[in-house]
Amino acid sequence: MKNQGINKEAIYVPIGLISIMIIIHLMNITGCYGIIPRYEIGIKGILLAPLFHSSWEHLFNNAAPILVLGFMVFSFYKKVAYSLLTVGWVLTGALVWLFADLGLLASDNHIGCHIGASGIVYMLAFFVFASGIIRKSLPLIAVSLIVVFLYGGMLWGIFPEEVIVYTKEQERISWESHFFGAVVGVFFAFIWRNVGNQNKKYSWHRRGDYVMEDEELWQRYLEKYPEEEEADPEPEKPKFKDLF
Structure with a gap:
């Protein structure tokens, strides 16, 4: 069997996405381009929110997992990689716009502006993990275990502040973006379970x-x-x- 080598898109796409985020952050654009739930002005954030970050630390905290998880998705699930990234991006943002900050919890007592690519990170991580388990393929299960080893602590990020207590020094985390990103990732792992690499x-x-x-x-x-x-x-x- 001919060795096809590394899929170049597995390197170029994540790096290209992170480069766009860095350029936008360098431009120091003012105003809220994030998701403002259920407000018309916040609809644009469904597309733009993942590109904007509150600080360099915020950006690089998302950049590292995007590089790793993006490489995994485009290497092992290349038939659905672009669909996952684009459709999952929009669907995660749409769910945040519809259901975030409903006021059902004490931490959701006001409407916020949700920014950052963490929802995309959670979508990719949960897709890779769930896909390996659902397909019952040993190589893909191994990839899933790598994700658990590297990012297992991300699980706590899908819970609101009432469950996980954050320190006062920390900025409020958009757990809704994490939660809906995880849901979308598992959803597409199930929908596309028969596409691409399978257990022979x-x-x-x-x-x-x-x-x-x-x-x-x-x-x-x-x-x-x-x-x-x-x-x-x-x-x-x-x-x-x-x-x-």
């Missing part, structure tokens, strides 16, 4: 499934080892391991 299942792995290809392999085996036919003229299951 051969016919002899399925109980009671005996097809013509099995018979052909069995006959080839008997040609090489005719004594097996005399010892076991009606075998219940073909033995292929010595053929290859």
Whole structure:
């Protein structure tokens, strides 16, 4: 099998996205270009919010996982990578615009301006993790475990301040962006579970499934080892391991 090497898009796309974020931050644009839930002025934030950050620390905290998770998505799930990034981007933002800051919790007593790419980070992380588990592919499960090892602590970010107490020095975290990003990631992992890399299942792995290809392999085996036919003229299951 020809080695295809590293998918260049797995490097270029995350770096390009982060470069745009850095350029926007350097421009020091004033005003709120984030998501303001249920306000018409905040609709533009569905597209723009992930590109704006409150500080360099905020930006670089999102840049590192975007590089790693973006590389994983475009390397192992390249057939759905662009769809996940674009449709997931919009859907996560739309859910935040619809359901964030509903006033049901004490921490949601006012409408905020949600900015930052953390929702995208959570979407990518939960997609990679859930996809490996759903597809039951050992290489993809290994990738899922890497995500757990690197970003397992992100799980706490989907909970509101009433569950996870933040210090006063910290800025208010948009847990809604994290939560809906995670939901969207798992949703697309399920929707696209049959697209791209799959766990290979051969016919002899399925109980009671005996097809013509099995018979052909069995006959080839008997040609090489005719004594097996005399010892076991009606075998219940073909033995292929010595053929290859």
